[in-house]
Amino acid sequence: MAQQLALAPRVIGHAPPGFAPTTAAGLDVAYEGNTGRLAAAAVCVDIATGEVVDQAVILDQTDFPYIPGLFAYRELPSLLKALAALTTTPDLLVCDGQGRAHPRRFGLASHAGLETGIPSIGVGKNALGEFTTPAPERGSWTPLTDDGEVIGRTLRTQDGVKPLFVSVGHRIDLDTATNLVLTLCRKYRQPETTRAADHLCREALKGG
DNA sequence: GCGACAG
DNA sequence: ATCTTGTCGC
Numbered sequence: 001m002a003q004q005l006a007l008a009p010r011v012i013g014h015a016p017p018g019f020a021p022t023t024a025a026g027l028d029v030a031y032e033g034n035t036g037r038l039a040a041a042a043v044c045v046d047i048a049t050g051e052v053v054d055q056a057v058i059l060d061q062t063d064f065p066y067i068p069g070l071f072a073y074r075e076l077p078s079l080l081k082a083l084a085a086l087t088t089t090p091d092l093l094v095c096d097g098q099g100r101a102h103p104r105r106f107g108l109a110s111h112a113g114l115e116t117g118i119p120s121i122g123v124g125k126n127a128l129g130e131f132t133t134p135a136p137e138r139g140s141w142t143p144l145t146d147d148g149e150v151i152g153r154t155l156r157t158q159d160g161v162k163p164l165f166v167s168v169g170h171r172i173d174l175d176t177a178t179n180l181v182l183t184l185c186r187k188y189r190q191p192e193t194t195r196a197a198d199h200l201c202r203e204a205l206k207g208g
Numbered sequence: 209g210c211g212a213c214a215g
Numbered sequence: 216a217t218c219t220t221g222t223c224g225c
Contacts, residue, residue, distance in 0.1 A: 029215080031217070097215060102214080107214065108215085122214085128213070
């Protein structure tokens with residue numbers, strides 16, 4: 001927790017000048033029961049078309065348990081290995097979990113962004129913090145707050161589906177993050193990046 | 209002290 | 216996250 005508090009101030013909440021990402025990498029991990037065995041995947045897609053342009057998956061082991069607030073210490077090491085296995089460097093990272101929407105404003109997405117220097121976004125299916133339900137139409141959103149501070153937003157990615165929680169990871173702003181997530185959610189609730197990474201690591205865990 | 213608690 | 220049958224809806 002002390003390390004998170006020390007690193008949080010280094011997070012940049014705005015995009016680089018002229019930021020116009022063409023590729024985005026989805027990151028996800030699949031676990032094998034209670035053993036520490038896991039598969040971590042990184043799938044890079046063309047943001048304009050949604051097509052997969054690069055992908056990598058690695059088998060790994062972890063001994064760090066799942067602890068709310070310390071999620072990155074369990075998944076990030078393996079995710080970085082998967083990222084390093086890509087043949088290209090993505091322009092954006094889409095993480096499964098929170099970025100700034102974290103007790104110490106330093107969730108997995110922020111940690112991943114700071115470690116790699118790549119702009120990143122946090123996309124969670126659940127969140128800590130307070131919020132009201134957004135309108136049922138795709139694209140509608142409401143702020144996600146904590147202690148009166150806006151730490152992210154709920155985002156309806158398709159008509160009538162449960163909202164996702166978007167927050168700044170690193171080197172991006174909330175509006176840009178929201179628009180990119182919406183663009184990546186072409187036909188389903190989750191971004192194509194997340195869907196592809198999820199599928200890949202699950203298959204790898206079975207086979208390997 | 210009690211409940212809640214990203215994946 | 217993972218386990219796990221039936222069931223609702225397009």
